[in-house]
Amino acid sequence: MNPSLQPLLARLKACPSHPANVSRESFIASWDELMREDMTPFVKPSLPVMAALLLHDETFGQLLNEPEQTQLKALVQLALERYDQQTHPPNKLGKLIASCIIKKE
Numbered sequence: 001m002n003p004s005l006q007p008l009l010a011r012l013k014a015c016p017s018h019p020a021n022v023s024r025e026s027f028i029a030s031w032d033e034l035m036r037e038d039m040t041p042f043v044k045p046s047l048p049v050m051a052a053l054l055l056h057d058e059t060f061g062q063l064l065n066e067p068e069q070t071q072l073k074a075l076v077q078l079a080l081e082r083y084d085q086q087t088h089p090p091n092k093l094g095k096l097i098a099s100c101i102i103k104k105e
Helices: 003-014 024-035 047-055 066-086 092-104
Strands: none
Touching: 024 066, 047 066
């Protein structure tokens, strides 16, 4: 093995794994659970169902004024970005390896 790669391998072995609380699998499981919610005329909609309707349907969206709609959309966008970060975390070590390889070439 190339001696110059030994420090890199040591860093790789010492790198702790980052446990993600959110995954694609947990997304699908939660979505399946949400779709099974009871939607009878006597049951008040749950918060997740109402949030989805507010975002998806213009008629329900009118229950919020424009600043409230903007705030809700901003929060959902933030959640989407965080979901993407957790399900596709940046690989800092991979970027480091790639930059080392590029510099050598």
